[in-house]
Amino acid sequence: MSDDFPISVAGLNHSFGIGEARKQAIFDVSFTIKRGSLTVLMGPSGSGKTTVLTLMGCLRDVQDGSVRLLGHELKGAAPAVSEDLRRRLGFIFQAHNLHGSLTALQNVLMGLQVHSYGDPQQNYRAAQHALTLLGLGDRLDYLPANLSGGQKQRVAVARALVGNPEVIFADEPTAALDRESGMTVVAMLKKLGAMRGTTTVMVTHDNRILEMADRIITLEDGRIVADR
Amino acid sequence: MTRLLQWLFGRLPIGWLQLSHNRTRFAAALAGVAFANVLVFVQLGIMNSMAVATLKPYGFFQADVMISASDANSMTEGANVARQWLFQALADPDVTGGAGIFVGNVSWARGEKTLGLTTFGVDPTLPAFLSEAMARKAATLQLQNSGILDMYSRGLPRDEAAAIRPQSPISFEVSGKTLTLYDTFAGGGGFGGDGYMMVSDQTFLTLFPARKSAAPDHILLHLRAGADPDVVAARLRDLISDKSLRIRSYEQAGQDDLSYQQTRRPTGIIFGFGVIIGILVGIVIVYQVLSTDVADHLSEYATFKAMGYRQRFFLGIVFEEALILAVLGFVPGLVVATGLLAGMKAATTLPLAMTPAMAGMVFFGTLVACSVSGAIATRRLANADPADLF
Structure with missing residues (x-):
């Protein structure tokens, strides 16, 4: 099951704040995501898509409900388990x-x-290759301050992909990229899905990407309102 | 440097790259660590010189046991001791000989300056109680109103000291007497005087008419070869009826003097505090640098946390920075302090010097202090929350 569906969310609720200031942001969200797919989380600002993304990515503790990632239940998971998962x-x-x-x-x-x-030499070559694929072969020794916004974002993409992750979580990855670069990145993610079975979950408002997505989950006010 | 550290750590030297990225702050941090090092070095140098200066007069004599008055905390302090205890000590089968030494301060007015000379009166016919270097010149002291002078006396020009020879003595007035200096020996200014002078006991008594030959300041004893000075001293404490006397091995007397100077005299305590303040200044400076650096890189650290890097990785970065600051800050601190101590030595004739032991101790202390600062600074790492990145 976990091999085919690396992410499984069931009855997920999440709140922020404590006491009277406590506010629920996610309401009974459930879905599974197929291995190798490109899934887009959509929704207006404040709809809870980023919260769901961080819960699936082991960046927040699951309060209520279940999130299974790569075969591990994240609710109540020890910090070491979360760290090990994040490496994947x-x-x-x-x-x-x-x-x-x-x-x-x-x-x-x-x-x-x-x-x-x-x-070190092997790592060096792999990092160089990843940057070259993203068109930054001539910018290897540049500090971020000397790169454009789009170039920085491509370096960040290379950093995320170079370790051959099993799942990629991306938050508006193409926002800082021009059309061509954005399409290159998304095409690369799609290719990784097809070749290696890498699963991608992405929060985006970019309509160009929607056309390439395998699945689009729309959230509003912390609830899934569409899943296609 | 980056490649060297990468080879040493087996990973990217993030700490070094962070520190060296902001060169102005890095230079300021190194200057701060160097400054703290200089503070500690100077205070330690003065404390060391106090130890050397305190033990210096003990090196002028050779003895196994010393008898002093109860209030004689140092070689130059305390009441007199009755000579009769010398004779009583000689009754012990392990005591082979004894001699009394007198201590007083002589002022030598030299124009506008006056040299304060700690003066020892010794029996020149008993050179065995003098150091080898001093014993070779003891015969000179048999002349009435003669003396030999510390060539490193503060305020005495070196060429003038070098000119003092038996064939070219110099004289000066003390208490209405003319004292003639026939030779010199190697001493050095201390914290209690500008230098030392050695005269015969008879000359001493003419310089200090109120003193009596039956009441020296200390009694030195020689023991039979192989006798344990501590055992004999304990036996003498039982034997001698005046229980207020301090009867100790000669070595113990020196150590007691040193302990007294360093822990009970204001100067020793002040310099000790100086060392502590220097260490605290260093810790605060390094903490400030490291905690600011951690605060500036929280989002990067949060990113690394999101990627799965563990807490020990971040601790490694902070400690890497602490060690780099310690090592690179120590070097200029050592150079500056060595120069300062040399300058202070020239100005004061105090035995101030950078020693390998001192350098090693301060280097080790710097590593520890920087590590402590790093350990405190790591508390800020808890603020790096990867969830905040989205």
Whole structure:
């Protein structure tokens, strides 16, 4: 089951705040996501899509309901289990979140070192290859401050993909990219799904991507209102 | 440097890359660590020099046991001791000889400056109680109103000291007497005087008419070869009826003096506090640098957390930075402090010097202090929440 459906969400509820300030953001959300698919979470701002994304990505504790990721129940999971699972994931953030003191190549290397320190030369070649695929072969030694917004985002994509993650969580990954670069990234994610079975869950408002998505889940006010 | 550290750590040296990325802050941090090092070095140097200066006069003599008055906390302090205890001590089968030494302060007015000389009166016919270097010159002291002078006395020009020889002595007035200096020896200014002078006991009594030959300041004893000074000292404490006397091995007397100077005299305590303050300054500076650095990189750390990096990875970064600051800050601190101590030595004639032991101790202390700062700074890592990234 977990091989075919790496993500399974059932009866998920989530609230923020405590006491009288407590506000429920997610209401009884349930779905499963098929291996190798590209799933888009849509919805207006505040609909809860990012919250669902962070819960699936082991970045928040599950309060109520069930989230199974790669065969592991996340509700009540020990921090070490969450850390181990996160090593099998790739994250692409809306803000690139590159380390300002590291070059493009070094930032991508960080995506490899998390698995094991491994053979430095092999890691170096893999990071260089990932950047070259994203059109940054001539920017390896550039610091983020010397890269454009689109280039930074491509470095962040390379960092997320270089470790061959089983699931990729992406939050508006193409927001900072021009059309061609955006399509290149999404096409790459689709290709990874087809070739390696990499599953992608993406929050986006980009209509260009919707056309390439295998599935679109729409959230409003913390509830699923459409799933197609 | 990056490649060296990468080879050492087996991973990207994130700490080094972060520190070196902001060069102005890095330089300021290194200057801060170096400054703290200089503070500690100078205070330690002065404390060391106090130890050397305290033990210096003990090196002028050779003895196994010393008898002093109850209030004699140092070689130059305390009441007199009745000579009769010397004779009583000689009754012990392990005591082979004894001599009394006198201690007083002589002022040598040299124009506008006055040298304060700690002066020892010794029996020149008993050179066995003097150090080898001093014993070679003891015969000179047999001349009435003669003395030998510490060539490193503070305020005494080196060339003038070098000119003092038996064939070219110099004289000066003390208490209405003319004292002639025939030779020199190696001493050095201390915290209690500008230098030392050695005269015969008879000359001493003419310089200090109120003193009596039957009441020296200390009594030195020689023991039979193989006798344990501590055992004999204990036996003498039982033997001698004046229980207020301090009867100790000569070595113990020096250590007691040192302990007294470092822990009970204001100067020792002040310099000890100086060392502590230097260490605290260093800890605060490094903590400030590291905690600011952690705060500046919280979003990057949160990203790494999201990627699955464990807490020990972040601790490694902070400690890496702490060690880099410790090592790179230590080097300029060592260089500056060595120069400062040399300059202070030239100005004061105090035995101030950078020693390998001191450098090693401060380096180790710097590593510990920086690690402590790093450990405190890591508390800020808890604020790096990967959920905030989305």
